Amino acid sequence: MRPLPWRRRPTPCLASLASVLLFAVTVDTVQAAITLNVDDPNSIKAAAKIAANGMMKYYTGDKPGDTPGNLPQPYYWWEAGAMFGALIDYYYFTGDDTYNAMTQQAMLHQTGPDRDFMPPNQTRTEGNDDQGFWAMAAMSAAENNHPNPPEGEAQWLALAQAAFETQAKRWDNATCGGGLRWQIFTFNGGYNYKNTISNGCFFNLASRLAVYTSNATYALWAETVFDWMHNKIGLIDKDYNFFDGSDVLLQCKEFDHIQWTYNAGVYLAGAANMYNFTGGSPTWEAHLRGIIANLAHFMPDQSSQILVETACEPINSCNVDQRSFKAYLARWMAMAAVKAPAFAPQIKAILRANALAAAKTCTGGEDGNQCGLKWTEGVWDGQLGVGEQMSALEIFQANLIDYVPGPVNAESGTSKGDPNAGQGSKVGPGDLHRSKVTTADKVGAGALTLGVCGLFLGGVVWLAI
């Protein structure tokens, strides 16, 4: 079997260096900084506030001269989109508007000229999943009735619709009988990879647009994606394992079998929305039941139900991206409990146990309240960063679902949509030469890939020595 491409783009040297440095931080025991009572909404809000505050210490995009929406190195653009998604939920769950202005500024700055989250600065490296995380944040803003951008600016629902439309056009029947490729541009490494997260973001977005707008076209697309993943290719197997992806050069017959929490999560929320859209159909009920049962894959200790990023936590190899994945599983478990109340008791038990476990790790860093990566430790494990903070934030606020009014839809909400949004994009499977991408961009992207691989290999050699 040929080696499959990188799951995410190669870890740049800075990121590897950061992980090494993170492990070198000494664990100093500070008085538990977060005392959490999961039965008291005020206690949960207080914990979420500390976690959000710790997360936003990393963000500099609102400072003069910096770019709104970008996190500094080593964090990729997509994770910033994920972070603003977390903050959009944070305001909804807690009512704390501290980050609303920053969030709106960042979201609007990154929409790109076609208002579809394809900003020219990112097109060298942007994948469908990267675009998807920003689009899902916009979708959350519509569902939460987040304050709308001023008239004349891009609107939340229209942004989600536009990103959806660009991705629907990229659906690639020519290879593997369907599916989205990971990368948007032919010249990017990973263009031959059809992966679970890219298709999962599209599925998640489609299912939520279906529920929000009641437009069955979106639901049909969600059905198409799930059917392709589950019945045609088997990246979602019969036991609801979510394998990472496959390669069009192998006709999608061989998989990268690694499983990540965010893949299970992104489909969990999508399936819950389809269950909701179909009025609780037996098909989607069965999918939902299967996905929830197999979350056990990420709970090595079935009695405590504490979530573990099983592919990397036990061997201390989680990269910067992977450190944030539990955040999205937490977010989407909460969404599933709301959209499929029949499954709420089961999901809420997991959310409670994990919020309590995560809170115990939040004694790190200079301020003594940064959260760790491993929730199984019961203490701070010496690791910290945006991913660790976001994961703690999301698992805390997920426990507030019973104290908020619930999502709105096109009738009860206020966000303006545009079913024709996203028609302007020229990037489809047969049309990958978007005029805005210059030859210099392509050469740059190639050089970047080569350079980064070189640095990465250098790092591996260095570590081996």
Ligand SMILES: *[C@@H]1O[C@H](CO)[C@@H](O)[C@H](O)[C@H]1NC(C)=O
């Ligand atoms: C693109 O990069 C330039 C230069 O760093 C910056 O000024 C601009 O704000 C960026 N635009 C976006 C949408 O990030």
Ligand SMILES: *[C@@H]1O[C@H](CO)[C@@H](O)[C@H](O)[C@H]1NC(C)=O
């Ligand atoms: C892909 O193929 C399916 C049938 O195999 C068809 O229904 C669908 O319209 C095709 N989609 C596109 C975008 O060509």
Ligand SMILES: *[C@@H]1O[C@H](CO)[C@@H](O)[C@H](O)[C@H]1NC(C)=O
């Ligand atoms: C759909 O979601 C709403 C909450 O938005 C919930 O009240 C309703 O019961 C759900 N429908 C089903 C079939 O579970």
Ligand SMILES: *[C@@H]1O[C@H](CO)[C@@H](O)[C@H](O)[C@H]1NC(C)=O
């Ligand atoms: C439903 O969504 C599709 C896909 O975006 C769009 O083409 C169509 O116009 C929408 N229909 C209505 C009635 O809004």
